[in-house]
Structure formats: C-alpha cells, structure tokens
Amino acid sequence: xxxLSDNINLHGHLQIIKKAKDGTETVLVDDKxxxxxxxxxxxxxxxxxxxxxxxxxxxxxxxxVGVSGPxxxxxxxxxxxxxxxxxxxxxxxxxxxxxxxAQQITNTTIKILPSVIIPRHRVKRYDSSTCVEYILVLxxxxxxxxxxxxxxxxxxxIGMLMRNPTGxxxxxxxxxxxxxxxxxxxxxxxFSLIFRWTIFNExxxx
Amino acid sequence: MxxxxxxxxxxxxxxxxxxxxxxxxxxxxxxxMTVSPSLSGIQNTSTSAILDASNYIIQAISFGTGKDAFxxxxxxxxxxxEALIPFFVNRLAxxxxxxxxxxxxxxxxxxxxxxxxxxxxxxxxxxxDPALTVLEPNIAMNAKVGGYFVSSVFPPxxxxxxxxxSSIFSSMVQNxxxxxxxxxxxxxxxxxxxxxxxxxxxxxxxxxxxYVRRGSxxxxxxxxxxxxxxxxxxxxxxxxxxDVSGFVNLVMSSVPRVGYSMSSTAxxxxxxxxxxxxSNGVIEYSVALASGDVGFANMYGGIYHLGLxxxxxxxxxxSGNRPPFAFTRVNNxxxxxxxxxxxxxxxLGFIEGFNGDLNNTQLSIKWRLRFL
Numbered sequence: 025x026x027x028l029s030d031n032i033n034l035h036g037h038l039q040i041i042k043k044a045k046d047g048t049e050t051v052l053v054d055d056k057x058x059x060x061x062x063x064x065x066x067x068x069x070x071x072x073x074x075x076x077x078x079x080x081x082x083x084x085x086x087x088x089v090g091v092s093g094p095x096x097x098x099x100x101x102x103x104x105x106x107x108x109x110x111x112x113x114x115x116x117x118x119x120x121x122x123x124x125x126a127q128q129i130t131n132t133t134i135k136i137l138p139s140v141i142i143p144r145h146r147v148k149r150y151d152s153s154t155c156v157e158y159i160l161v162l163x164x165x166x167x168x169x170x171x172x173x174x175x176x177x178x179x180x181x182i183g184m185l186m187r188n189p190t191g192x193x194x195x196x197x198x199x200x201x202x203x204x205x206x207x208x209x210x211x212x213x214x215f216s217l218i219f220r221w222t223i224f225n226e227x228x229x230x
Numbered sequence: 231m232x233x234x235x236x237x238x239x240x241x242x243x244x245x246x247x248x249x250x251x252x253x254x255x256x257x258x259x260x261x262x263m264t265v266s267p268s269l270s271g272i273q274n275t276s277t278s279a280i281l282d283a284s285n286y287i288i289q290a291i292s293f294g295t296g297k298d299a300f301x302x303x304x305x306x307x308x309x310x311x312e313a314l315i316p317f318f319v320n321r322l323a324x325x326x327x328x329x330x331x332x333x334x335x336x337x338x339x340x341x342x343x344x345x346x347x348x349x350x351x352x353x354x355x356x357x358x359d360p361a362l363t364v365l366e367p368n369i370a371m372n373a374k375v376g377g378y379f380v381s382s383v384f385p386p387x388x389x390x391x392x393x394x395x396s397s398i399f400s401s402m403v404q405n406x407x408x409x410x411x412x413x414x415x416x417x418x419x420x421x422x423x424x425x426x427x428x429x430x431x432x433x434x435x436x437x438x439x440x441y442v443r444r445g446s447x448x449x450x451x452x453x454x455x456x457x458x459x460x461x462x463x464x465x466x467x468x469x470x471x472x473d474v475s476g477f478v479n480l481v482m483s484s485v486p487r488v489g490y491s492m493s494s495t496a497x498x499x500x501x502x503x504x505x506x507x508x509s510n511g512v513i514e515y516s517v518a519l520a521s522g523d524v525g526f527a528n529m530y531g532g533i534y535h536l537g538l539x540x541x542x543x544x545x546x547x548x549s550g551n552r553p554p555f556a557f558t559r560v561n562n563x564x565x566x567x568x569x570x571x572x573x574x575x576x577x578l579g580f581i582e583g584f585n586g587d588l589n590n591t592q593l594s595i596k597w598r599l600r601f602l
Contacts, residue, residue, distance in 0.1 A: 069508065078282070079262060079285065084263055152257055156260050
C-alpha cells in the first residue's frame with residue numbers, strides 16, 4: 025500500500041472569459057481539462073534524447089480551436105481536435121493573432137493544420153512553482169462567422185500543442201498535449217474570448 | 231508520470247517497487263515549459279547552450295543512508311580512532327589506498343576472528359516525502375580532525391560521497407585546514423564511501439578495511455584490531471563516473487538509433503529505451519554496483535536511498551559555471567536537482583550468512599520511468 029502516491033500528476037484547469045468591448049467580463053467555463061497522450065509522447069522524446077536537441081521545441085507554444093467537440097467519449101489518446109479550424113480566414117484575417125501552419129503529428133497521419141502562436145509574455149510562472157499559466161486570446165476579430173457546408177458553426181473545443189518534440193527540421197511537427205470541450209460559443213466581434221489555462225506539474229497525494 | 235525500481239543480483243530479482251517522483255520533477259517540467267527561446271538568438275555559445283535539451287533530462291544517480299549513519303560506522307571519529315591516524319597514513323603509503331576503519335561495539339556478540347557480518351548503524355532513514363530535495367536531510371556530522379569539524383569544510387549533502395580516491399581527496403583538501411597528508415587521509419577515510427577501481431588497488435595485500443573492537447577498561451590496549459577485510463575494487467572510480475559529491479554521471483544514452491549500441495552499466499548511469507518508446511513512454515536508467523562499491527558503502531551506513539537527478543540550471547549558473555556543463559569528478563560544474571527517489575526498508579548491502587564483506591555481490595539497478 026502506498027500512503028503517498030508515487031507519481032506526478034500533470035493536470036490542467038481552464039477558465040474561459042468573455043470580455044465585452046466595454047470591458048465587462050463574464051466567466052463562461054471554469055473546469056479541469058484533459059492532458060492527452062501527446063504530453064507523454066513529447067516528454068519521452070525529451071528524456072530519451074531522441075527528440076529535438078533544443079529544449080524550446082518542447083514548449084507548449086500554440087493552440088487550436090475547433091467546432092466539433094463531442095460532449096462525451098473523449099479519451100486521453102486523442103491527438104487532434106475533432107473539428108479544428110483549417111484556414112487563416114476561419115481564425116480571422118483581421119485578428120492580431122499570429123497563425124502558423126505546421127505538420128501536426130496525429131494517431132493516423134501527419135496533417136498540415138494552422139495554430140495560433142502563444143506570445144511568450146502570456147506564459148507565466150510564479151517563482152519556482154510547478155504551475156504554468158497560459159493566457160490565450162481570441163480577440164474581437166477572431167473566429168467570427170465560421171461556416172461549414174454553408175451553415176454557421178460555433179467553436180466548442182480547444183487544445184494546446186507542444187511545438188516540435190521530434191525535432192523535425194523542415195517544418196515544426198507539433199503534438200496535441202491538452203484538450204477541453206465546452207458548450208458552443210457563437211463568437212462575434214462584440215467580444216473577445218480569454219482562455220486562462222493552467223498546467224499543474226504536481227506531485228500527486230492520495 | 232510514474233516510475234519503478236528493480237534491483238537485480240545476476241538473474242535474481244531482489245526487489246521491485248514503485249519510486250516516488252518528487253516536487254523537483256514538477257519544477258523541471260515547469261522549467262521546460264517556460265524557457266525563453268529568445269536565448270537562441272544571442273551570439274554566445276554559453277548562453278544559447280542553456281537551451282540544449284540535455285540540460286533538462288536525468289543526468290545522475292546517487293545513493294544515501296539514514297542520518298544517524300553519518301555519526302557512526304566509518305564516519306565516526308573519536309580519540310581512539312584518532313590514535314589510529316598514523317596507521318592510516320602508513321596504510322596509504324604501503325598500499326596506495328585509504329584505509330577504512332569502523333568500530334565494533336564490545337557489547338555486540340560478533341565473532342571477531344575470521345568472517346563475520348557487520349550491519350551498519352543507521353537509525354531511521356527519513357520518511358518518504360515528495361518535498362524532499364536531498365536523499366537524507368538534516369545530516370550533521372560531528373567528526374573532527376585536528377580539532378576542526380570535517381563538516382565545516384565539507385558540509386554533508388545528504389548522500390554517500392566519494393572522497394577516497396587520492397586524485398579526489400588530494401584536490402579537495404588543498405588550501406584547507408586539512409591539507410596535511412595526515413589530516414587528508416583521515417578526512418578521506420571519514421567521508422568515504424566508494425573504493426578505487428581494481429586497476430588502482432595494490433596487487434599485494436588488499437586488506438584495507440578494518441573492523442576494530444574497542445578494548446575494555448581492563449584491557450591494556452585502547453583497541454584490538456579485529457579483522458582486515460580484503461578490498462575489492464569499485465566500478466564508479468574505475469570508470470571515473472562518480473564525482474566527489476557522490477553523483478554517478480549519465481555516461482551514455484541508448485535510444486533506437488542505428489549503430490548506437492548499449493554500453494556497459496559498469497561505466498556509469500546508462501539510459502535506454504526500446505523502439506516503441508514513443509507509444510509506451512518507458513525509459514530505463516540502469517547502473518551496476520560492483521561488490522566493492524556495495525561493501526564500502528556498507529562500512530559507511532549501507533544504502534537505504536536511491537535518487538535520480540537532473541541538472542539544476544539555476545544553481546549551476548549561480549555557481550559561476552557556464553554551459554555546456556562538462557562532468558568532472560572534482561569541482562563538477564553540474565549542480566543537480568532531485569527528480570525522483572526510492573527509499574529502501576532494507577539495506578542494499580545487507581549480507582545474509584557469513585563471509586562478511588567478501589560476500590557482497592555485484593548488483594544491478596534498473597529504474598524505469600513511464601511517461602505515458
């Protein structure tokens with residue numbers, strides 16, 4: 025019997041805040057996320073030395089949003105969003121976000137998909153704590169009026185990705201490391217969405 | 231993330247239990263998540279080398295014991311033992327090896343002639359705690375040499391250290407109050423804890439471990455030499471893989487790369503993974519302890535703790551070192567952070583039966599971390 029658990033528990037928490045143009049803030053979601061197998065994939069590449077030689081390739085430096093997140097049945101082997109946005113126009117051509125296409129590693133194949141780069145000043149860690157907070161922003165111009173098959177769809181899933189753990193030289197090969205679905209949000213240019221995502225690298229007590 | 235430790239004696243599995251990942255592991259992962267990629271743009275090799283991924287992986291293993299052991303066994307010093315220092319110097323001169331002396335209590339009923347078993351005095355090792363940053367905290371070593379506390383010059387670091395090779399202790403005592411040969415040998419013998427490699431040991435008499443029984447008040451001699459035990463060489467100093475602080479360096483990594491074969495675990499800490507590591511997330515760290523390493527550690531309190539360590543980038547930089555940090559045995563620029571530990575309820579050097587230290591056998595430690 026182990027009185028103290030013997031592992032480290034990587035877990036995360038996501039808060040989604042709707043910020044109107046007048047500055048009013050409303051918390052839409054405040055819930056834990058799912059760390060998916062891509063986190064172990066990335067870290068095992070780092071610790072074997074078989075992945076990238078640059079530690080910045082193991083940064084969680086980008087995120088994706090999607091429109092097809094299920095309400096149930098999400099498993100930790102998930103390697104891609106169910107319905108990721110696929111173009112700069114879907115992310116919002118007038119947005120201030122930097123969009124980058126990369127060869128995302130998934131369970132089945134490598135896919136070229138866009139992601140929003142997380143500015144480093146929006147990644148915070150307090151002193152030597154084991155928690156890292158990411159502030160992701162979809163501004164007023166982002167993700168509005170997304171249509172699939174002529175029909176308007178709403179964002180309801182988000183994931184963060186590790187930059188390039190395998191050290192692919194030609195084009196970054198990011199991997200999904202954490203994921204969250206939420207109720208559909210009809211994004212308009214009346215408000216921005218702020219995602220406060222905290223990853224806890226804590227020793228697990230039981 | 232979780233891990234497990236296996237200890238093997240040849241083909242016999244002696245022990246298999248989960249390890250404890252400590253807070254330092256979480257700090258390391260947070261370090262990885264928050265490094266500044268802008269450092270790569272600085273045209274300075276040392277600065278950009280901070281981003282080398284090898285600075286953020288497991289790089290060493292170490293061994294420890296309970297804190298009471300550091301004031302007993304071969305760590306202890308008193309007037310009786312101080313009287314033996316000329317004998318230490320003589321043994322170093324004749325054999326080239328620092329002798330180890332531990333006392334046998336006259337109360338205990340050991341057979342003092344021939345072969346015997348000496349369990350070290352250890353007390354109760356620290357309880358498992360994920361907040362630990364060293365293997366055994368709050369060690370206070372009371373031994374004095376020449377009137378000076380040894381720990382005032384060489385503070386204990388929570389684990390078994392490696393002062394015994396002459397190339398190490400002669401460098402360490404320079405410009406200290408222990409710089410004389412007499413003091414240096416005594417300090418090296420007190421701090422221990424691992425023998426030279428067999429290639430350094432003399433070809434003649436290797437009887438350099440001494441169990442000594444104190445004379446009773448009715449006896450004329452303050453001590454009676456009980457037995458000299460033949461020294462068996464160790465792997466760590468034969469391969470120069472252990473620094474003075476007791477950290478065994480990661481000497482190679484065997485990942486599934488063509489033409490990159492696994493090296494001997496006698497050379498230091500080895501890392502390996504099978505070809506499906508990216509789907510099973512298993513990485514194995516393995517190291518071999520020679521019978522001499524186990525036997526010597528037993529003279530200094532045995533082995534009750536094991537720890538895997540990563541490089542502590544902040545401490546390494548604050549110590550005035552510049553990456554890349556090349557491992558050295560003395561003045562190692564690498565400062566380490568505890569990543570995971572394993573406490574043992576039974577001394578790793580425990581010997582069942584007789585024949586004393588000669589009965590110690592080579593052990594293999596296999597430590598697997600699972601990232602998935």
